Amino acid sequence: xxxxxxxxxxxxxxxxxxxxxxxxxxxxxxxxxxxxxxxxxxxxxxxxxxxxxxxxxxxxxxxxxxxxxxxxxxxxxxxxxxxxxxxxxxxxxxxxxxxxxxxxxxxxxxxxxxxxxxxxxxxxxxxxxxxxxxxxxxxxxxxxxxxxxxxxxxxxxxxxxx
Numbered sequence: 001x002x003x004x005x006x007x008x009x010x011x012x013x014x015x016x017x018x019x020x021x022x023x024x025x026x027x028x029x030x031x032x033x034x035x036x037x038x039x040x041x042x043x044x045x046x047x048x049x050x051x052x053x054x055x056x057x058x059x060x061x062x063x064x065x066x067x068x069x070x071x072x073x074x075x076x077x078x079x080x081x082x083x084x085x086x087x088x089x090x091x092x093x094x095x096x097x098x099x100x101x102x103x104x105x106x107x108x109x110x111x112x113x114x115x116x117x118x119x120x121x122x123x124x125x126x127x128x129x130x131x132x133x134x135x136x137x138x139x140x141x142x143x144x145x146x147x148x149x150x151x152x153x154x155x156x157x158x159x160x161x162x
Contacts, residue, residue: 013041013042013043013044014041015039015040015041015044015045015046016039016040016041016103016106016107016110017038017039017106018037018038018039018040018065018066018102018106019036019037019065020036020037020040020063020064020065020066021034021035021036021037021063021064022034022035022036022037022045022047022049022061022062022063022064023035023061023062023063024047024049024051024053024059024060024061024074024084024086025059025060025061025062026053026057026059026060027060033049033050033051033053034049035047035048035049035050035051035083036048036049037063037065038082038083040065040099040102040103040106041103042096042099042100042103043087043088044074044077044085044086044087044088045061045063045074045085045086045088046083046084046085046086047061047063047083047084047086048082048083049083049084051079051083051084052079053076053079053084054076054079055076055077055078055079056075056076057075057076058073058074058075058089059073059074059075059076059086060072060073060074061073061074061086061088065102066102066105066106068098068102070095070098070099070102072088072089072091072095073088073089073090074086074087074088074089075087075089
């Protein structure tokens with residue numbers, strides 16, 4: 001399978017940048033790959049990992065987002081040098097509600113960190129745009145939406161303004 005993928009956008013749900021740990025597990029084969037979650041949606045996620053599974057491979061994804069554990073069945077949809085895109089399969093209503101709650105928390109965090117000023121001078125909350133485009137780092141690789149240093153700089157800026 002090829003590494004790249006400069007095709008058209010095929011996502012059915014918006015993805016939101018997040019931070020968390022993940023494991024891709026193939027129970028029947030005893031394989032597991034550890035990684036970091038780059039983004040999450042109601043239908044899938046992208047995990048930064050060095051796994052070399054083929055497209056269509058079915059696996060279990062164990063992840064922890066915002067301190068909340070999730071365990072889902074998934075199939076590998078895309079493989080890049082930076083990681084793999086997975087589509088969730090057989091998601092129960094309970095799990096879907098859990099994912100939607102996480103996404104709502106991520107949207108709220110985005111609004112808190114990036115407020116905008118309204119026409120009347122009052123601070124308004126901007127809607128959090130879903131991650132529907134590629135962010136590039138300085139060396140050309142796909143950069144994660146959330147970086148620890150962005151949070152740190154934002155916190156320092158707010159602290160020094162007080």
